[in-house]
Amino acid sequence: MNIEYFKKAIDLCDGVNSLAKKINVKPNRVSMWIQRASIPTENIISICEATEFKVTPHELHADIYPHPHDGLPEAMRFHQTFIE
Numbered sequence: 001m002n003i004e005y006f007k008k009a010i011d012l013c014d015g016v017n018s019l020a021k022k023i024n025v026k027p028n029r030v031s032m033w034i035q036r037a038s039i040p041t042e043n044i045i046s047i048c049e050a051t052e053f054k055v056t057p058h059e060l061h062a063d064i065y066p067h068p069h070d071g072l073p074e075a076m077r078f079h080q081t082f083i084e
Contacts, residue, residue, distance in 0.1 A: 003037050005059040010034075012051045022050035045071055 013019035020027040023046040057071030069077040
């Protein structure tokens with residue numbers, strides 16, 4: 001997991017509480033992921049959806065999503081502009 005992109009996702013969602021609400025988990029769970037530097041695989045896509053894919057699955061976890069377009073919605077796969 002790339003902790004910097006996870007923190008970016010949190011910022012894009014206006015904080016831990018807001019991200020937690022958007023992905024339907026408790027805020028302490030998101031805080032635990034930060035502390036452990038580990039996001040459960042089943043939450044990666046929902047985190048990216050919460051950021052409107054401004055953070056991609058590849059950016060969050062390249063080991064699981066090795067190609068930059070992996071995990072993106074079909075409409076975005078080859079038209080994605082990656083925002084740094």
